[in-house]
Amino acid sequence: MGTFLDSVPFSGIIRIRDMMYTVKDPYRLDQGDVSFDSPDTVKTAMHRAIDENRTHYLQTTGLPRLLELLAEKLRAVNHIPVGGPDEVMVTTGGIHGLFVICQALLEPGDEVVVPDPEWPPAVGNILAAHGVPVPCRLHEDLGWRYDLDELASKIGPKTRAIYINSPNNPTGGVLTRSDLEQIVRLCEERKLWLISDEAYEDVVFEGEHVSPASFPGAYDRVVSLFTFSKSYAMTGLRLGYVLARDGVLRDRMKKALFYTASNVASVVQFGGIGALEGSQECVRAFRDELKARRRLFYDGIKESAAGVLSGDPPAGAFYAFLRIDRSWQPPPDITNPSRSWAMTEFLISKGRIGCVPGVDFGANGEDHVRFCFARDRAELTGALDSMRVMFQGSKVLRF
Numbered sequence: 523m524g525t526f527l528d529s530v531p532f533s534g535i536i537r538i539r540d541m542m543y544t545v546k547d548p549y550r551l552d553q554g555d556v557s558f559d560s561p562d563t564v565k566t567a568m569h570r571a572i573d574e575n576r577t578h579y580l581q582t583t584g585l586p587r588l589l590e591l592l593a594e595k596l597r598a599v600n601h602i603p604v605g606g607p608d609e610v611m612v613t614t615g616g617i618h619g620l621f622v623i624c625q626a627l628l629e630p631g632d633e634v635v636v637p638d639p640e641w642p643p644a645v646g647n648i649l650a651a652h653g654v655p656v657p658c659r660l661h662e663d664l665g666w667r668y669d670l671d672e673l674a675s676k677i678g679p680k681t682r683a684i685y686i687n688s689p690n691n692p693t694g695g696v697l698t699r700s701d702l703e704q705i706v707r708l709c710e711e712r713k714l715w716l717i718s719d720e721a722y723e724d725v726v727f728e729g730e731h732v733s734p735a736s737f738p739g740a741y742d743r744v745v746s747l748f749t750f751s752k753s754y755a756m757t758g759l760r761l762g763y764v765l766a767r768d769g770v771l772r773d774r775m776k777k778a779l780f781y782t783a784s785n786v787a788s789v790v791q792f793g794g795i796g797a798l799e800g801s802q803e804c805v806r807a808f809r810d811e812l813k814a815r816r817r818l819f820y821d822g823i824k825e826s827a828a829g830v831l832s833g834d835p836p837a838g839a840f841y842a843f844l845r846i847d848r849s850w851q852p853p854p855d856i857t858n859p860s861r862s863w864a865m866t867e868f869l870i871s872k873g874r875i876g877c878v879p880g881v882d883f884g885a886n887g888e889d890h891v892r893f894c895f896a897r898d899r900a901e902l903t904g905a906l907d908s909m910r911v912m913f914q915g916s917k918v919l920r921f
């Protein structure tokens with residue numbers, strides 16, 4: 523029996539999902555999902571694929587046309603010197619891509635430096651590959667970026683890779699070009715792999731998205747991970763892709779891919795072709811709308827949370843990672859010793875507002891809660907109204 527899997531935790535997000543099902547008329551700001559519909563370019567391509575009976579086995583790494591389009595996109599948009607479509611493989615979402623990368627890259631006991639706070643499946647996938655995640659703090663006062671000396675200090679004899687995620691889930695921090703260049707150089711000096719999770723590449727409000735594999739010479743040691751989920755509102759369709767120049771690593775990744783999926787669902791891959799061949803206007807429109815929702819949510823929080831929850835709008839991604847004021851006291855019936863869990867239980871049970879406790883993303887996330895502002899405006903406004911009632915008037919809550 524794979525008893526070691528008992529030591530790989532599920533994220534608290536699962537527990538929250540269960541809690542949310544017990545709430546009537548909830549505001550689902552806990553879910554990291556956009557409210558947008560997939561664009562017609564995707565849906566039409568999928569309809570056509572069904573009508574044409576494109577429902578059979580495919581090449582393991584993906585449809586040749588899709589790989590070709592992805593290689594072109596990675597060259598033109600991400601400025602990565604991709605040699606050809608064989609360097610790309612599609613996966614059942616980004617989470618599966620990360621699984622495949624970790625299985626292919628890590629030996630038991632290998633350490634991977636991960637951001638703290640970070641999307642829990644990053645840690646889970648490293649553990650599932652018998653690796654050891656080593657957290658390195660992102661600093662709120664640096665816009666949720668690293669202190670790069672601190673990052674270097676986390677590297678030891680067992681370090682195999684650094685995993686980065688910019689824009690970051692849950693904080694929305696975006697690493698600068700200079701940060702990324704220094705991280706790439708650090709990996710070169712210390713002979714490490716760099717795993718670059720670029721799930722939110724299209725959701726940057728301030729600054730720019732830079733792919734680390736685009737720096738001269740970097741592509742040899744950067745394994746990059748992307749997804750259609752956020753860019754094209756395709757979260758449930760499960761389409762991601764990974765990119766590596768190293769042929770040995772790719773062969774191993776291909777095995778991990780084959781034994782877990784054989785190939786990604788054919789109809790979904792045709793949807794991906796539709797997304798890339800069609801107009802990219804939806805990507806810009808989604809970003810503009812998310813920017814407006816960010817403003818709506820942060821303006822609302824200032825007023826509704828009465829200083830109990832606060833933070834600066836994030837430079838990227840679509841999460842509000844808000845600090846819990848020290849003076850806040852949970853009501854007596856909420857006894858969870860973690861403040862971020864206590865706040866989450868309070869918001870869910872008394873306000874019907876879904877959110878995720880910061881500590882679920884790492885120890886450095888304690889005293890924060892995450893809300894997703896990619897939900898539709900009515901849901902955001904409803905949550906803010908509910909919060910206003912909960913936090914009304916006083917900064918220090920007394921029960």
Ligand code: PMP
Pocket residue numbers: 554614615616617618641687690691719721748749750751757761762
């Ligand atoms: N990386 C990060 C940082 C994410 O937040 C997510 C989704 N929440 C993913 C990767 C993967 O997304 P998916 O599996 O839907 O492609």
